[in-house]
Amino acid sequence: MPISRRDFVKLGAHAAFGGLLVYTLRGVVLPQSTPRVADAEGNSEYDQYRPEDHDWAFVIDTMKCIGCGRCARACKQENNVPWEPQLNRTWVERYSFTADGEVCVDSPAGGINGFADEPLPEEVRGKKITKSFFVPKLCNQCENTPCEQVCPVGATYKTADGIVLVNRDKCIGCRYCIQACPYGMRYLLPDERVADKCTWCYHRITKGRLPACVEACPVGARKFGDLRDPESAVSKILAERNTSVLKPEMGTNPRTRYLDLDGEVV
C-alpha cells in the first residue's frame, strides 16, 4: 500500500504535535523559578549584586596554615555539608617528608578535627621527618571548567564573576562532573542525590561577606578578594609574589592560587 502525499503530510503534522507535547514536558519536569524578593525601592536582592562587576580570586598561603581544621568545620556548618558520610567542600592535607625521601600525605576526616592530636600515618611513624606542611584544598573555580563542560543538562554553570555553581533543581545525578574534576572537589549529596561542590560561599560573597572558611582561619592562610580592586590583598599577592596552581598540566586555569606550593602537592 503506497503512502499518499496527503497521508505523509498528516503523519508529519502528528509527529510535530507530538514533539511539541514532549517539549512542553520540560515545564513539568523542571521546577518553576523562585519568585524574587524585592526591597522597599523595588530592587530585588539579586539585582543589587552585579556579577559582571567582580572577578573573585582565592589565595592560599601553605606556609601559614597550622592544620587546626577550623576552616573545614566552619564550611560544614555554613553549607550543611554532610558529616556522615564524611564529605567535604574544603579540607586540609598534611604532607610529611622523611629523611629517606618518602612523601606521605594524610587527611583524616578531611582534617575537620585538626591535626594537633592526630598521630602521623603508620608509613612514616618513628622515621625522621625533615619537612612537613599543611595544604588547604577547596574548589579551584577553574576558568577552563571540566565539570561544567561535561554536565549533560547544563546544571553546572559558571557565573560572570567566575564561580562555578550547581543548579540542584536541574542536576540529574549522573556524576559525570565528579569524574571530570581533576581535584576531587565534587561529591553527590546523599539525600538529594545531586552533585555538590564548594561555591566560595557564593551566598555570602554576593552580600559583601567573606567565605566562611576565610573568616574562620585564625592565621590568615586563606585570602579572598576581588581582582577588580587593585588594593585587595589577593590583587597585591598576585602582582608581587610567586604563586602557582594545582595540576597546571590539566589546563584548567584555576582561580585558586597557592603561595609557596611544594612540587609534590597535587
Add this chain to the structure above:
Amino acid sequence: MHGFVFPNEVEIQWSLLIVLYPFITGLVAGAFVVSSLYHVFNIKALKPVASFSLLMALSFMLVAPLPLLGHLGRPERGVLIFLTPHFTSAMAGFGYIWMFYLILLLTETWLVFRPDITHYARTTGGFKGLIYRTLTLGMTEMSEEDHRFREKMIKVLAAVGIPAAALLHGYVGFLFGAIKANPWWSTPLMPVIFLLSAIVSGIALLIVMYVVVMKLLGRPIDHVCISALGKWLLAFLVIDLTVEGLEILSMAYEAEESWDVVSQLIVQRIPVTYFGVQLLLGSLIPLVVLGAVAAQARREGAASTLIFAAAVLVIIGVFAMRWNVVIGGQMISKSMRGFTSYTPPLGGREGVLAASVLLMLPFYIFSVIVSLVPPWERPAIAEGELSPEPTEAVPAWEAADSRVRSSAWDWERQ
C-alpha cells in the same frame, strides 16, 4: 582504600550498572556489524545469522539505556538529557544517538521481516494475528515494486548502520576517553578500543546465542556459518588486541608521571581481572584456539565446539575489559597517591541482582520477538512468495564455503 585518597573519594561513583552500559551497547554494535556483513557486503556464509543478529541487536538496544537510567541520582529528571541538552558534554548526545540508532534498527528489522509479518497476518488468527496485523502498519499486501524497494532499503539501512554503530559505540568510548582527569581513561584510542571490543563481543555472543538457540530447538547448526563467524571473530580480536596492546605499551614506554599510578593499578589492584581474565582467558586463549581452528580449515562439529568455547571466553574477557576500564579507572584516586576499592553490593538499585536482571532482560525480549518472527523459519521466503536475498555474484572464497555446506549439514547425524 590504599595510600592517600581525597576525602570525597570514599566510594566510587560509577557502579556495576555503568559497567553494563558499554557492555550492552557493545553487543548491539557487534551484532549489527555481522548483520551488515551479510546485507551490505553479501558474505553468504553469514546468511543463517543475518536476521538473527538483527533481532539480537534490537533486543540489547532496547535495554541499553536502562542501566544508565537506573544509575542516575534523579532518574525522574533523565528526560532532561533530551530536553535541555548541554552540547559541550559528550553525554548530552546519548539520547539522540540512541534514538537515531533505535529508529534505524527498528526500520531495518521491520523491512527484513516484512514478508514474514505479511504472511503471518494473513494466516494467524486471534490475539497473535492482531499483533501481526498491527505490525503490518496497515500494509497487508506486498507488490513486486514494494519488494524491490524493500531490498534496496535494507541494503541502504544496513550500510548507514555501520557508521551509526561505530558512532554509537565509539561515542561510549569517547565518554571515558575525554576525561583528562583520569589517566587510565584519557586516551584518544579509547573510542577505537571500545568499538573493536564491541564488535568482538557482539560476534562472540552471536555465536553463543545461535548455537544455544539451535540446540534448544533441535535444529541443525550451520557449521559453515560458525566457521565464518569464527574467522571474523579472530580477525577483529587480532585488531582489537593490537590496539589495546599499543595503548598500554606506549603508556609504559613513555612512562609519563601517570604511568606510576596506572602500572600500580594493573599490577596491584586489578591483576586478576586485567591480566588473568581480560588478557589471558578472554583474549590470548581464544586467539590461539580460533587461530588453530582457522588454520585447520575444518567446518564440522568439533571445530564449532571450539569456536563456541572461544566465543564464551571472549564474552567474559570483554566484560572484564569493561569492568577494568570503568571500575579500574575510578579506583585511581585523583590524588594519584592511592586507590579506592569497590565490591558491588548484592541487592539495591545498583547491586548484582539488579545488574543480573538487566543482563537477562535482552534475552527475554529476544525470546518474545523470535516467538513472533522466528528468523530460522521464514515461511514467506521459503514458499517462494518472494525472493528477498541478495543476488550478487558470490566471491571465490564464499563459493568454496558453499561447497562444503552440504557435508556440514550432515553433522547432526554423525
